[in-house]
Amino acid sequence: MEEGKPGAVAKVIRRNPKSGQREFGDLVWGLLPYKTERPTTAVRPIHARAETVQELPMFADAFRSRRAIVPATEYYVRTETDGRAQRYVVTRADGKPMAWAGLWESFVWPGDRVERSYCVITVEANATIAPYHDRMPLILKPEDWPVWLGEAPGDPAILLRMVDPDVIRCEPVAQRRGNR
Template identity: 30%
Template structure:
């Protein structure tokens, strides 16, 4: 649902895929292991490209004592993303990637899986974002990917997957019509994704 992301396409390739202008955006080197808490390339509704922290501290959410909740949400469930109070006031966005990783098996004996489009094209994860205002005037743009039940391609490795969007759906997801955007939160078509064991990546499995 994604546990880690990878983005190896060039900045110009990402910009062409998303239909945005990347002028003035500093390119990243290929990133083979993007973990929650790190900066990820994000496309908000103004169709720019910017870096945001992957993982949201819900803005304005407090516990029974009135203290801010500091729990970080990396993946937001499609079933509740438009109704849960933790997501009040968030804005929709896209997170581009070449694919993502999942793990199966017991601790210390996990198998890592690499998931990408079968045709090698980029993926766009449906996401939500806002800006967290921290102590001392800190302002932190933060993003969470949106998940849904798995497609037939990935259900054998996880019971959730990221909501994946095609270019003709980008304007709907980034637009103002919440009902239309909600209709996009469904599993990606079966047969579109390639799932294979991942080797040669430097990581510590979550």
């Protein structure tokens, strides 16, 4: 599977439910809840909206107890003007990796094969991204990681917000590395 595409495996930070320790794991992009009755035909969302993640049955249990951090160096948005497509690359302004808020699940297939999967939580686009797209990944601040992962007391719901516009930058791909 192609990297960065639904179904691809990525390194995701999660809190191990047995040890309570933070760990990197290889998880499949596309959430497969542990209670899924028909896993081969189930919808496997890659995103969850911050506005509904606490209430929707697909995400609510994972939000309460299986939150994750998805490391990312960049992502792309695309717009079309006068019939011409333009891609933009989004990165942190300081050059550091982003930490996207995510949810994870652990599904046990017949034969006891365990598949861990994840999705990324999205929020309304901030002022930097809004000219190009209406949604963006929820980017966590490093100081929020312990609350998000459940390592420290606090309400993770207060972290369901867009990042300040000056934390990220959005540049045309052609200016940065040649048009792809």
